[in-house]
Amino acid sequence: LSEADILIVGAGFYGATLAERIATQLGRRVLVIDRRRHIGGNAYTEEDPATGVEIHRYGPHLFHTSNEEVWNYLRGFTGFTAYRHRxxxxxxxxxxxxxxxxxxxxxxxxxxxxxxxxxxxxxxxxxxxxxxxxxxxxxxxxxxxxxxxxxxxxxxxxxxxxxxxxxxxxxxxIARLPVRYTFEDGYFNDRFQGQPVDGYTAIFEKMLAHELIETRLGVDFFDIKPLLPKDLPVVYTGPIDRYFDYSEGELGWRTIDIDLEVMDTPDHQGTAIMNYADETVPYTRVVEFRHFNPERQHKSDKTLIGREYSRFAGRADEPYYPIDTRRDQAVYRRYLERAAAEKNLHLGGRLGTYRYLDMHQAIGAALKAFETVLEPYFTGKLDSV
Ligand code: FDA
Structure with a gap:
């Protein structure tokens, strides 16, 4: 720990992008910690042992962007398939x-x-x-x-x-509801779309595979905080209300429970995501993971599905979507004021900024923070992150 030039809390897209930039572009030592036992944050994927299908552990992730800088950056770590979501x-x-x-x-x-x-x-x-x-x-x-x-x-x-x-x-x-008066049925309008050829976790393995980056998993920031050198800069991508010990109040989030089931058929619903609009059906969507990778040869004659149930999140749940009521906005502003008064603390990512961010937005925000905060800090143009 004493050797690190910066601590990054959270190995999701925001933290991993900054770690990669700081190590490769500035030659500084980065310590990345995550309280989970894996890298990748909410974009983490792994192979399901029963079916060999790549499962998106925290809900389905589909990459899409019109931001060319983000697209080019990410292609340094992965190729993309031709997947177009419907x-x-x-x-x-x-x-x-x-x-x-x-x-x-x-x-x-x-x-x-x-x-x-x-x-x-x-x-x-x-x-x-x-x-x-x-x-x-x-x-x-x-x-x-x-x-x-x-x-x-x-x-x-x-x-x-x-x-x-x-x-x-x-x-x-709701500000708008998209209605298209054409037969175009591609879900996203973005210029660049696809799924990472070797899955999402492989992207993070490449981003963090640098000799100046050390990654420690299963480590909660709040357990090591008292041991940190006073002047060590910290990038924190966890929940902002947790950082300040909920002193200004709790921010509201929704979460999703995913009920997984292996089905005794190679194809359950013929598509990756099926919404259920009727209120009498208790789940909102059924995800069938193998359809995210039609290019793969899946050997199993079974398939894995996940039924999604949406609900309000308590403190022990995974926060997924900010509820963002007027009260939440006022509480968030008070936390922002407190964060501004702290030296060497940079809050980022979806939890740190209490905002729903798509993957390309989290990466784009991290690339911008590198340019405007981290690089100036390490080259002596700013005296605090
Ligand atoms: P992320 O949450 O990924 O990472 C933060 C990390 O910080 C976590 O790993 C957490 O464990 C760690 N952490 C928190 N507190 C800590 C502490 N005290 N100590 C140590 N570590 C701590 N986007 C998209 O582009 N297309 C899509 O299809 C989807 N789909 C989707 C589905 C669902 C259900 C959700 C919830 C989200 C999506 N997303 C998405 C959004 C995508 O997940 C999001 O953009 C990224 O996760 C943002 O990355 P971050 O690094 O900001 O957070």
Whole structure:
């Protein structure tokens, strides 16, 4: 520990990107710790022993970005497959493509519609509220896609996700709902997409494989904090409220329980992710992991699926999605003020900044922090991280 120039708490994309940059570009010694027994943060994947399928332990991860700098950076550690994500939703025993597009609309209303006809119909249905501003999530969604599509694809799904009636949820949870008036059914619009050829964990193994980086797993920052040299700079990517011992209050998160099951068939649902829109089905989605890698020869005649259940997170749960109420925002601001007053502390990543970040955003934010904070610090232009 005494030899490290910097401590990085968390071996997810934010921490691993900074560790890699600091070691390779600045020649400094980095100690990376993670309280989990593996690297990769929430993007961690491993082989399932029963089926040989690559399982995404903390929920399905699909790489997509339009940020060329991030794409080029990541390709230094992995190749990408040609995987393009498509998603589907089951509603009342029928299957529809997502996001809502012309195929969904034609199928749902049972007729052939041109793009103009579909747009005209949905705009008419969405005008239900007139000039009155939406008072809750339900009204907001109706003002965007009309009542019939809302009731089929959004109402039950949202109620399950939030364990709350959409009429009780604030309108600002949704800013927009994508509706495409074409038959384009690719899930992401981004320029660069694909899955890492050897899985996500292999990316982290390469990023951290440098002689100046030491990685220690199963180590909780708060257990070693009292032993740290006073002036050692720390990059902390854990929850910001935990860092300050919850002194300003707890931030709200949702989490997901994934119920795994090995199915006695080589293909359970014919696609990677199937949403279940009906409120009567208790899970929100079923993930079938082998479909993320159609290019692989899976020897097993069994397949692995995960049913996802969404709920509010307690302190002992994995925090996944920030709830971000007005109260949360006020609490977060108070933590930010306290962090600004601490010398040599840099908070980053999704937990450290209380923000949902996709992988490309976490990597992009780390590359920016390297340029604007860490490099200036190590070259003497800043006196604190
Ligand atoms: P991340 O959470 O990965 O890493 C933080 C690390 O810090 C963790 O490993 C944790 O153990 C460690 N830590 C915390 N406290 C500590 C302490 N006290 N001591 C030591 N270590 C500590 N993105 C995307 O682009 N496409 C996708 O399809 C998905 N899908 C998806 C599904 C689900 C269910 C979730 C929750 C998230 C996604 N994501 C995603 C987002 C993706 O997971 C996210 O961008 C990255 O995990 C962000 O990396 P970070 O390094 O910020 O956090």
């Amino acid at each position: 998603a589907f939703s089951t509603y009342r025993d029928k299957v529809y493509p997502l996001p809502i597009n012309l195929a969904t609309i034609c199928q749902f209303f049972g007729k052939r519609l041109s793009p103009d006809e579909a747009r005209g119909m949905i705009t008419g249905q969405a005008a239900e509220l007139g000039d009155r501003p939406p008072a809750n999530l339900e009204e907001k969604a109706i003002s965007l896609v009309g009542r019939p599509l809302y009731e089929a694809f959004i109402k039950g799904y949202t109620a399950k996700q939030w364990q709350t009636d959409p009429r009780e949820l604030p309108a600002q949870i």
